[in-house]
Amino acid sequence: MNSLLTAAVTIKAQLKLYTGVKLAQYVSTPYNSLSNTILIWILILTVETVPDSVTCGTCANIRHSAGLGGISMAFPNIYKPGEVSTRAEDNLFDLQTNTPAMRSTTFFAILSLLGIIKNGQTAESGIMGFGLSLYQDLCCQTCHDSLSALYLSCTTFPEHDMDMDMSMDMDMDMSMDMMPMTSEECYAVNTPWLQTMAYCIQQNCNADGYSSDKQAKCFSVQAVGGASKPTFQDSLPARAPTIELAEDAMWLNSTSLVNKNTYSSIFGTLKEFTRQEYMHTRYSVILLLFVLGICVGGGILAQTTSAFLGFHTKLNASTLWTKLQQHIFLPALFGSRRLEPLPGNVGYVPSRTLSIFITIFVIINIVLSSVSFRTSQPNTWFKSGQFELCEYVGNRTGTLSLVNMCISILFAGRNNILIALTGWNQTAFLTLHRWTARVAALQAAVHSIAYTLAYFEPGYGGAAEYAVQAALPFYWWGIIATIALCLAAGFAILPIRIRYYELFLVTHIIFVIIALVGCWYHLIPHFGYVFGYQTWLYIAFAFWAFDRFARLVRVAYYNHLTGSAATIEAIPGCDIMQVTVFPRAAWDFGPGQHSFLYLAGLGKFWESHPFSIAGWRGQSSSTAISSPASLPSPIARSNSAVEGEDEKGQGVVMSESQPSSTISLPQNQAQGKAYIRFLIRAHSGMTSTLQSRLLSSPSRSSLETSVYTEGPYAGHRATIQPLFIADTVLCIVGGIGITNILGFVQEYSSANLRGGDRRDKSQRIMKKAKRFILAWSAREMALIEHVKRNFLLPKDEVDGIEYSFWCTGSSSATEPKTDAVHEEIQKDAGVTVQTPAAIRAERMDIRTVMRSYVETGQQATVMVCGPGNMADEATKQVIQCVRDGFKVNLVEESYTW
Structure with missing residues (x-):
């Protein structure tokens, strides 16, 4: 890394010949270690293994055409329109770090998450307008960009036999060792540069209302690389310059006026680009607040009615509530079909309430993806207004797609806190999960289409230029992410979920992982941390990590490392089994709950399915019947018979004439232990394997095994x-x-x-x-x-x-x-x-x-x-x-x- 930073310092100085923007903050950000940490972390949480090496693709191409889909969007003032490089040596980074294949513990997952947060704080954190800002010293930045491409008298040129006349084409394809270089020391001592910059800042920033202190600060940053001397006041010329630089000027040999047309076009370019970036963030926050606001509002109402029964009773008695129930809350969207699949199992029609929510959500996404676009021409980055518009549409839809991915991942989680808050069941949230994912995939596709179409606008190279861009690692990582996201949404249709659920689940997770990893390697090597796009990925990772971590905690707490004992029994005359589980830790049992079961040694070790809890008994020291938490049902009676309880008025001894479907528990398990019971119908996959194992057991009717429970959920x-x-x-x-x-x-x-x-x-x-x-x-x-x-x-x-x-x-x-x-x-x-x-x-x-x-x-x-x-x-x-x-x-x- 030290040698990398040393090389970056040299590259930085050379790049300043073109626009003067310093890359120090960008290239010194440890994105590579952070990206690999996130990659490892995602794979661990999905019980996958990490490849022996993780390769970070090319970070950036030094010169890029017109800024579209390239580093110009992250550092728009670095590149000039029309500068295209296909040379491998023009790449800033090509790093590899070796990571051993591992499956880590939960502790490592937590440390990884903390590492992500820590590394994210190394650079500025947040999103644009919320922790991050862009071009706050717009007039200073414009002065800098208007002059930074000019040669100074102290600019050094490589010692090569080449024509250095004043008509040298700055757009020629030169490799790094052929580029002239203007050092920091050169800028700090060159009088024409200092005086021209100082005068430009004074004249233009006064008009924009900048104070003298702010002008002095931005002069220090933009003119002398943050040095304290020479100062802004010392650099102001004694007499105002009278000669204006030509638009095609190559050299700055004397104190001059910045060309008005150059200043105006750069100022308009930066201002409109900045406005668009703030609009992307503003609309993303609006979308997120709308979705969460609806959920939280519904949650507040649900919590209020459950806490204050008097209010609940009055609400139910009101005419308005009755009308809402009759026309909004209860009916299907059309007719009465709601939980029954449509013909051909093409899908379900959401309830009217959910349909209204989804419709508004889709409309808001369409509106936010379509409004507040305008162009600024002439533009120093884009040769046409159509190209500029494609750029803004692509960035808007890309940002909104990231936000919708976050929401979709939140809604998919088993430990989604909104379920407990709102009282909506997981079916409702899975419906919302699918719809938000579909919108995210559609926006990702529009994002890709907009970037593709831009290259076919007048003034650009069409398919040939697009091919050059598509060959860049950050670009094809974006293509991979879009395809993976579309496949994840497309293969989640109901017929596939019904017939090939296990295959669907595995491929779905794989596609989502590829999409998230693709987004990371699309954004970070390209944009760095300048625009805060990675923040949306942090949120997505956090939602996924929280859900997976909560699952691990539930499994570990209730089962310990060795699992919970379980008895599986066949119910004669049907394809249903009764599973009785003895959790190793106390459980807050309650009606309406379900739990996921992992069956040790059956199928894939990560495979689990949800089953409703049909009955339970709390922990007791004596008989099941005398326990305060016990129900003296036939379950308890069969247990007490096995335990040999013969207490007066309580003991019920089941005789041999008891029907065969009455099932009792083994003596070493039943006595005083808490348990939960499930009734499971054998289908395909795990339940079919379980039934086969049961029928092949010596008794063909009972099997003792070890299971892991993950729950309780719902209720x-x-x-x-x-x-x-x-x-x-x-x-x-x-x-x-x-x-x-x-x-x-x-x-x-x-x-x-x-x-x-x-x-x-x-x-x-x-x-x-x-x-x-x-x-x-x-x-x-x-x-x-x-x-x-x-x-x-x-x-x-x-x-x-x-x-x-x-x-x-x-x-x-x-x-x-x-x-x-x-x-x-x-x-x-x-x-x-x-x-x-x-x-x-x-x-x-x-x-x-x-x-x-x-x-x-x-x-x-x-x-x-x-x-x-x-x-x-x-x-x-x-x-x-x-x-x-x-x-x-x-x-x-x-x-x-």
């Missing part, structure tokens, strides 16, 4: 707030959706046991509920029977609970039983256990069910979890009830991830 107060004020809770459930609802059944049952100890009322979710109705339709009779026996208490043991079941499968076992409660007598300690309700062999009529339980003057909350068509029909009926004057709220758990 936030803001999400389930309608339950707080409900008098009646109606659960409409389809198929395996029962797993999400069983937690609420357990919560209600434990708080409303007849003649038993009840929980502290302040801890209850359904504080006002007097009725709880479970209406469940499923294909498999075996699943219904298993849930009845293992998860549901008889309704005569719980105040206000009712069950209704429908079996839609073709089996003789689905014949309707009695309308009354069916009894099964178990000859175990003389205990009679009642199954909860009859099972009807028909489809559920959702309208009839709903109309049977909603009552005038009573607040009802309908919970829905099931296939898309069932959820859409239930939503339609809720809207109809609201239209008919009933007070009904909707809580929805979607399958449509």
Whole structure:
């Protein structure tokens, strides 16, 4: 690096012959180590390995045509229009650093993030207008740029046999060793340079309202490289110069007036470019504030209604809220199809609320990408106004694309704090994630198209000149990033997600990594830290890092290093398994939660899937039944049987005649331990492998293994707030959706046991509920029977609970039983256990069910979890009830991830 900086000092002095801009701050910024740190960090967080060497591409080309897509945009006053170099020796940097392949610990990830922040602070940090500024001394900069290309009497020329006459073409393609050089010492002692600069600053900056102190400061920076002497006052000429430099002047041999046309064109160029950069940032901040503002505003409303039940009750009773529910919050965009895929599985139509949000978001992006453009001609950087306009459009859309990438990554995270704040489920945020990513990809494509079209404007070289630019590393890294981002968005369509989810997930992550790395190597070697574009990448990296780090913390805390013990059991008669996990640390169990499961030794070690928590038991020292956090459900009863508990009034010993679908826990695991239970349907991928492993086990029905849980997620107060004020809770459930609802059944049952100890009322979710109705339709009779026996208490043991079941499968076992409660007598300690309700062999009529339980003057909350068509029909009926004057709220758990 020392030799690099030494060479850079020499290059800097030579470049000043052309425009006089110092590169010291740029070339001394440790971008290379920072970029490799970020690259390693991203790869670690996605469980990938780092290549043995990471190559930093060419940082900049010394001379670049007209500034488009080149260093002129980062340092526009370095280059002159028309100067194109294709020589390899004209590249400033070509560095390689070796990084060993590794998988690092979380500690290293934190250190890497801190390193990024520290290195980012080495240079100026922030974004334009917020921590960074551009050309604050515009008149001084213009004076400097008007004179910096001129030779001085102390300029040194290389000792080569070449024609140095005054008509030398400054645009010729010269290599670095052929360039004349004007040193800092030369500028500091050359009287024509000092006096001409001083007089130009005084005349023009006085007109712009600059104070004498500010003029003196900018003179020191622009004229003598920051030296304290000679001073501004000492350099002012005794008499005002009268000779104006010609526009094509090559030498500065005497104190002169700056050419007015040159000054005017440079001033207009810098001023308009600066304005555009500030507009890019301003519109980016507006976009970010709009999106976050909507989320935070919705979050404030959700938190307020969940904290102040009186306010919530009054809000639900208001006519305005009823109208909003009926026409905005609940309906689908068109018709009733919302969670059911469109024909051909081409995708989902977002709800009306989300559709409005997305529409406004897209319109704002279109507007912000299209307004406040103007050109300044004549222009010292761009040969035509069309070229200049392409430059500004490209920069605007590129910046907005970075902002939308940040938002998209935030919305994709499992640990997105906005989920808890707003109460919106992850399905809603994944929908927003996809739409923000699509807009980001489209803007990246427009960014690339604008830069491409610019080369075909009059005065430029067309395809030949574009090919020269596309060969530069920063340029093709930009092309790679655009393609990767478009592929990430394009291959996220629903048919691919449904049929090839595992492949989609891996390729999606890879494409996003390539896009982010491509953006880094597109921006940093090209722009450095001057414009703050890298700040948006820092934000994107931070969002991704936070989510990945939070995942690691959850896994490590609840499972330790060796994982949690788990028992996997087959449910006879169906393709569903029951998984009981014994986490190694206490868990804040609650209804509506789900957890991601990593199954050790099955499939890819990073692969995980979310499953709703169907039941749980808190940590206890004695029996499950006597634990305050326990529910004396059939789950607890089977556990106590295994534990051999025989306490009076509590022990229930299950006999051999107990139906085969009643599952108990191994004695060494069940006693006093907290656990969580999942019901998992076997599909393809991980669940299919798990089922195969279970069926190939010695017992073919039970398997003990080790798993890692990542959770809990969801179940936030803001999400389930309608339950707080409900008098009646109606659960409409389809198929395996029962797993999400069983937690609420357990919560209600434990708080409303007849003649038993009840929980502290302040801890209850359904504080006002007097009725709880479970209406469940499923294909498999075996699943219904298993849930009845293992998860549901008889309704005569719980105040206000009712069950209704429908079996839609073709089996003789689905014949309707009695309308009354069916009894099964178990000859175990003389205990009679009642199954909860009859099972009807028909489809559920959702309208009839709903109309049977909603009552005038009573607040009802309908919970829905099931296939898309069932959820859409239930939503339609809720809207109809609201239209008919009933007070009904909707809580929805979607399958449509």
